[in-house]
Amino acid sequence: MNRLPSPDDLLILLTVARLGRFNAVAETLGTTHTTISRRIMALDKQLGGRTLERSPHGWELTELGSQAVAAAEAIEATLGSLTGALSNGEDSLSGLVRISTSDGFGAEFVAPALVRLQQDNPLLNVEMLSATRKVSQNRSGVDLEVVVGRMEVTNMQPVFLTNYFLRLYASPGYVRSRGLPAALEDIKEHGFVSYVESALQVAELGHRSSQLPAPKSSFQATSVFAQVEAVRCGAGIGLLPNFMVADNPDFVPVLPELFQRQLPIWAVARPESLRSASVRAVVAALKAEVSGRQDILAA
Structure with a gap:
């Protein structure tokens, strides 16, 4: 190694470790895939070895890469402290956090939590992507995924947020015209509203399962x-989802004593992402949001 590695290149490596894909990093940093690849190659040359290697799950850190990321995290923390000092300690979090979440839970819980967090930290930028899917086994280009259902991942760290219920509902007008089923078997005589099964990744959300x-x-x-x-x-x-319609007079519970499905919601991230103060703050904000609104989730 002829000279010290570039702090900028180290921070790029840190972003690759968190997002896993050069394209996602390039989009986040406002540059190109080619530039990211070139900066990583330059860093490898400065350090005298490879910092990243391909895997079925995207780019993974080598042992040398893990050491370099530790240095990058120290740089990030120092810059964060400097930013806080320059803003009189008011804006402790900055940068961009990208979150993927199902649209219903995202609108009802994730968005309010993130808005409050951003109001306390005006230098924090947020991108929220709506996607009802299983947690990605491959690198998804986001810092945090909020997902529903069972966890079947080995290279990610899940954080349990809450449980909620799927229940059956109809409108008052539908009930007046068609009546309520007396038993679950009677549902075959009714219309049914649910997800498109052929496009559904989370089987537990659909009618078929x-x-x-x-x-x-x-x-x-x-x-x-x-x-x-x-x-x-x-x-x-x-x-x-019960939290979207419970206690709303436009929706009548159907066979509430005979059918309901409880599902967990998780925040899932790579270990490198959870070392980011901003990502940890987002997780804490989500946990606080669901903790303060358990009456809606349990209704």
Whole structure:
């Protein structure tokens, strides 16, 4: 090693370790994939070895890369302290945090938590991507994924946030015109609103895995907001998140004593991401949000 490694290149490596893909890093830093690749190659030359290697899960750190990331984290912490000092200690968090979340939970819980966090830290930038899917086994280009259902990952660190319920609901108008089923078997005589099964990654959210009988007709949508509106308009009985419609007079519970499905929600990130103060602050904000609103989640 002829000279000290570039602090900028070290910080780029840190971002690669957190996001896992050069394209995602380039988008975050406002540059190109080619530039990121060139800066990593320059860093490898400065350090005298490879810092990254490919794997089925994207770019992974080598032993040398882990040592370099530790140095990059120290630089990041020092710059964060300097930023806090220059802003009189008011803005302790800065930079960009990218979060992927299901659209319903994202709108109801993630967005309010992030807005409050950002109000306390005006230098913090947030990108929230809506995606109802399983946690990615490959690098997804986000710092944090908020996902529903079982955890089947080995290279990620899950943080449990809360449980919620999927229950059956209909609109008052639908109930007046079609009546309520007396038993689960009677659902086959009704319309049913749920996710598009062919596009659904989280099987637990769909009708097919619920073991409910096949309905007379179906209205399927990839957006839970479209499903909620379809039920409101009388399309049929819907399998909906309780926190979106509970205690809303536009929605009537259907067979609440006979059917419900409880699902967990997790915040999932790579270990490198969770070493970021901003990402940890986001996780803490999400935990505080769901803790303070357990009455809605349990309704």
